């Protein structure tokens with residue numbers, strides 16, 4: 001029997017020399033505990049323990065001047081076990097050049113974070129960037145909903161709903177089931193639309209019943225298993241999903257096939 005690989009679409013790693021410091025700072029800022037040491041090796045160990053064959057690591061550029069170095073690191077470490085996405089920033093001007101550099105290096109997508117990057121996802125100033133991504137067939141991966149480190153929210157389900165409508169050609173992934181801790185608005189604005197959502201950081205923050213309602217109302221081809229490792233434990237998250245989703249066909253789509261299709265594996 002051939003088994004399709006289990007793919008975690010949402011993880012984070014940091015360069016070895018800085019990982020310990022970055023993890024400590026983020027732990028303090030968000031008042032949470034990391035489940036790996038933040039290194040590539042640490043993520044590989046976690047995958048081994050969890051029965052996960054592929055992880056996608058998605059870096060965030062909190063400042064425009066970090067974009068190029070983050071992408072150089074992504075291009076360096078990108079491989080078949082830990083695939084890297086790149087990063088862009090709304091204030092980074094040379095996005096065309098950077099998108100073609102990522103594309104040429106085999107990178108499949110870029111991450112945006114409306115809170116750390118202080119922008120509304122449906123802001124028309126971003127449309128040329130999205131158009132360039134769509135043209136290159138790169139995925140736009142967004143943090144969606146609240147972020148524990150911020151009081152305000154730019155990436156609300158309503159803003160994403162307008163982006164989905166404005167850019168049907170853009171391959172869009174919304175993390176945290178489409179809007180962390182905004183589950184009511186997610187149900188109204190995101191669920192049922194033509195957009196990928198990932199399961200990361202959601203099961204701990206709503207009832208199993210509420211989680212399954214979102215899953216059942218969304219296209220089963222558009223739900224992706226994600227953990228946000230190191231901020232959640234890959235093994236535990238996979239076990240919870242396996243326990244919650246009883247339909248074997250849907251489960252296989254969510255933990256493996258959908259990401260395989262999206263990433264062209």
Ligand SMILES: [Zn+2]
Nearest residue numbers: 010011012228
């Ligand atoms: Zn994340």
